[in-house]
Structure formats: C-alpha cells, structure tokens
Amino acid sequence: MGPMNPSIPSKRDGLKTLLNQAQALSDDFTRDEVIAQIHQTGKEICHESIRYNDAEKMMRSEKLDRILTSKIWGFPIMLAMLGVVFWITIAGANIPSSMLAELFSWIEGYLTLAFKAIHAPDWLHGVLVLGLYRGLGWVVSVMLPPMAIFFPVFALLENFGYLPRVAFNMDRLFKGAGGHGKQSLTMAMGFGCNAAAIMSTRIIESPRERMMAILTNNFVPCNGRWPTLILLASLFMAAGYTGGAQTLVTASVVMGMVIIGIIVTLAVSWALSKTALKGVPTHYTLELPPYRRPKFWDTILRSTLDKSLFVLKRAIIIAAPAGVITWILANIMVGDMSVLEHVVAFLDPFAKALGLDGFILMAFILGLPANEIVLPILLMGYLSTGAMLEIENLTELKQLFLDHGWTWLTALNMMLFSLLHYPCGTTLVNIYKETKSFKWTFLSFLIPTVLAIGVTFAIAQIARAMGWV
C-alpha cells in the first residue's frame, strides 16, 4: 500500500471545521424559527390550494379546540372538568357506599350466627369474620362506588377526545420545566396506573426526558390511591359542611391534591433538568384526533368491567392475605403487647413527627406491593386492636379514626404522604426493567420518599407550632 490517502484525514478535519463553524453561528432560536416557518408555509400553501365546501362541519373541531386549548381558557376549563368529575364521583358515591356497608353488616350478622351454629373456635371467627371479612367489607363499600363512577366518567372524557387536549395544554408547562411535552401524556397514564405509565414513557425517545418522566410519574395519584384521597377528604376536610357544600369542598380538596401532585411533578422535573438530567427539551408533533361522540353505554360497561372490577379484584387478592396477616400479628402476644402493637409502637414516634401514627406508617410500609391495600391494612390494623366496630355507615368509620386520635392534620398528611411517597412494588420493578439501572430505580424510590417525609414533617411541625391542632 502506498502512502495513506491524505484527503481522508482532511475530510475528517473538514467536518470538524464545519461543525465548529455551525456551532459558532447557531443559537437557540434557529430551531424555533425553522419549525415556525415550516408550519406557516404549510398553512399558506394549503390556504391557496384547498377549499372546504362544508366549512361549518370541518371547523367544528377547530372551533372547539380553539376554546379547549386556548391560552386563557385551556387551564380553567381543564380544572373545571376535573372538578366536575370529582364532584360527580363524590356526590354519587355516598349513598351506594353506605348501602353497601349496611349490606355487609347485615351479612356479617348471619356469618357470625353460622360460625356459632357450627361451634367454630373463637380465633377462627376472629381471623375470618372480624379480620378478613370486615376488612374486605370496608374496602368494597369504600372503594367500589367511587371507582364505578370515576372510571366511566373519565373514560367518557377520554373517548370524547379531551385527553389529548389536556396533553396539549400541559405541554407548555412541561417544556418550561425542561421536560418533554409527551411527559404530560405519561402523567395522564399515571392517573390510571403508575406501573403502566412507566411502560408508556417509551413514547419519549430522548433518554434524558424519558428518565425525567419515569422519576416523576409517581406524583400523580393512581387507581390505588384515589380511594384513600377521596375517603379522607370527605371524612375530614369537609366535616364542617353539610349537603352540597360538603361534596363541593371534598371535590376541591381532592382536586387540590391533584394540583399539588402536578406542581411537584413540574418542580422535580425542573430541578432534575438543572442537575442530574441537564439538557434542552426536544420537540414533537402531537396529533389531536377529531372529537367523537362517545358510545355511551359501551364506554360505561367497558370501563366498569375493565377498570373498576380489575382494581377491586387486585385490592381484594392482595388485601385478603394482608388482612389475615394483620389480624394474626395483632393477636400473637409478645409480653403484654401483640406483635402488631410492638411494630406500631416502634414506628409511632417517627410517624407522629410526620403528623401520622404508627398504624398509618405500617400500612404504607406493608402497602409497598400495591397502594390499593394501604387503606385496608390501616382499617384492619385499627379494627384488630379491640375496637369492635360494625360496618354500618361512614360515620362509624370516621369514629374509628377519631378513636385513634385522628385530626384534620392526620388526614391531610396521610393524603399528602399517599400522594408523594415511594412508588409501589410493581412500579419499581417496571422502572428497573425499563432503566436497567439500580441507581435510577433507587433514585425513583428516594426522591418521592424524601419529599413525602419532608413535606409532612414540615406541615406537622408548623401546624403544631401555630397551635392549629
């Protein structure tokens, strides 16, 4: 071989020179100008060559979009819609909830009679009826009605085509926070299930922005956490009101939680984009599908069967063994206290500093596999400590909490802890599968946990210092 061809290295140098030159000339506005110019040109060309005969019909979607995604009205409408969904859910769930509770209580009477009739030992009646059945009874009566209303209403909005508009509205905020616009879509998925939403972050191509979406997805409440938020809001936050006002206040509180979740998502995204995940957001095209009249009954049936029953089943399947274990722990005595009481007593000082109590913290820890079981475990924990409580109505439930020293602060902090705390086990497994990194999986556990502890601690300390509780 003769001497190496001299023009090859010069070619590489040529590229280097070229890149340096381009870098020197380029600025952050180039991309925006290019995209804006392409859109503008496309619009002008189409305007000249395309005629819409049925302009009225064609423009209907556009007109609606102009309002629903307007800079001024987009957000108020979004919040109003969300508020209405919560309001319908809470207003509609009260009566079926108490009816279900009555039904379970009525059945329990016969179950107890049956156990007596066959001379079953007391402990068996304790495990199965007082532990398992009563716990599940509460879960079903508290969780089923809101879910059976919330999911279909949400599905109707989704099928109408409103959710992509929400993503469109949120896009601006996420870009401002240094994230990807599609993060709002994965966030919307998170309202259903965070674990599924982690998989959905695959739609974000840039690894940096995808990681951001993964790390912050947990801050929107999922299926498993809605019932906790709704129940606590209605029992404690709206206690001073009656009738319609009560429902309204409850809905506002739940909505407030969602907004806090979104603010935290944006704040954490912003902080990440300035530290561990530096970079400039990439842009993307979001296709807004035409609005469609949803198939009403089809949607309702589907979402009831698919979502409500699925979530309930999951809650029951995981909560049932948890209920039994909780009851057993509560009835095995070590010294003069049960195992459960030992655990609770151990957690209590720390939990109290957060405005919670040992039972609540234990429920969150045991609830790691699935958020659905946090409330059931808490109820079973309280029930197992001797307070014999019939499932009859929701006031009884509130009394149970009050007997354990709850105040509005306990309820508020439990809601906040639920909103902000570590992702459930399934979500963590998915995060590891998607990132293949222990470091990021651990961070996705650590960031929410630190936030949850920090926020509840601060609120508890302030509330106590100010003498509010």
Place this chain on the structure above:
Amino acid sequence: MKPLPSTHTHPRSLKQHKKSDDATFRIALAGNPNTGKSTLFNALTGLRQHTGNWPGKTVIHAEGTYSYNGNSYTVIDLPGTYSLFSNSADEEVARDCIIYEKPDVTVVVLDATAMERNMNLALQVLEMADRVVLCINLIDEAKKKGIHINEKRLSKQLGVPVVKTSARNREGLSHLQKVIKEMAYGKINTNPYRIRYSDELEEKISAIEETVLSTFGDRLPSRWVALRLLDGDQSLIDSLQHRIELRRKEVGAHGTDEPLYPVEA
C-alpha cells in the same frame, strides 16, 4: 427480530445503466402515520414484499417490488413520521434513507383530510431531495368531507408533481406509477419549494452551505445539511461522522479513493 434479509444490499450498480429498459428503480415512501401509506405500499407491491430491520435499528424495514411497463421498481416503506428532525429512531431511518441512499423517486404520502399537518413533512422532504412526488391519499374521504384539493395549483406552488389517490380503492395508482416512471427516467423537471427563512438565518445558511459543499461535494443536500447543523442536530452529526469513518476504513483497506462523501453504510 429477524436479521436483515440479504436482499437489502442495494443493487447500486444498476444505477449506472439506469436508462436501459430493464433497470430497477428504487422508490421510497415517506409520510405521516395514519395516511394510508402502508395501504399504498401493499396496493403497489401486492405479495412481493419482505420485511426485516434497518441496519442497527429496531425499526421495521419493509421492501417490495412491482413492475410497470417493463421496468422493475423496488419500493421502500419508510416508517411513518411527523417530521425528519431526528427525534426518534424512526425519523433517523427515514432521514438517512432519503439523504444517503438517494432513492430514484421519493413519494411523500399525505392524508387528504389533514393536509395542513401533513404538509410539514412534505416541506421537509422537499428541502432534502429533488426527485419528489406528492401523493395525496384518502382522497375519497376528503371528498365525503367536502374538501376540494386543487392539485394542479399545489403542484405549481411546490414545484413537484402532485397525484391524488385512494389506495384502498386502487384509485389513481396507475397514474402514480406513470409519474414515478417519468420522474425516474428524468423526464420531469422539478423545482422543489424551498422555504425562505429570515435574512439573518439565510445569511448563516449560505455561509455554512459553502463549507458543506467543499466538504461533501454535491453528494448531500447542502442547504438542508447546513440548516440542520445550524440547528445543532446531533444525530445527523453523529451519522455524518460514522459514515466518514466507514469510508476511511474502506479506503484504507482497498487503497482506492473516489470523490469523498459519506458512504452508504
């Protein structure tokens, strides 16, 4: 995923005698998702298709063939994308095919019921290639919705042929094939619409374009490359570097040196 079919290696050599009557032409189909692009691909090629992956990517590569008036045409169904700004593997694949492989004809498929949105991609392709045909598909749906598209005017505006089709009813297919043939044989002169940016940006583009030309010759769409470099398109920069590196190895091994440009991977 199956490995790349061996047939993926392009019959480059055919290009040299493309004017002969038994030439095979390479046609790329670009377009947004949901434009009926794949329907068009199926309608054109029927069962003569095979799929694999693009080299080094987890993006499906579909290729098929058809004959028209004694010529054989290989159709590459590019992934459906909204843009070619290298946001995703799909967009990179489509971009690389258009600028490096330089198909004999690039057909941009547009949804007749959403022309404004689809026009974004068409305008981007027009900045990257000269031999472009616009195929306005789903024209039957547009008619139903009362949308009238003046394709002659559009063609004049954009400087390339515009063909209306309804691929699922096989409407307009033979016309499309005829236009493709004429363009492949160089019988149609195009004057692709190039967007004019602000004076400030245009000045920068001209400055860079000169260096692009001196570095790559006219093997790459110089204006477009200049624009992308100004935009800091890292993915494009990486792929340019990769190709130069490949070329260097190849030349080192064989001791030959043709006019230099990023080579086909």
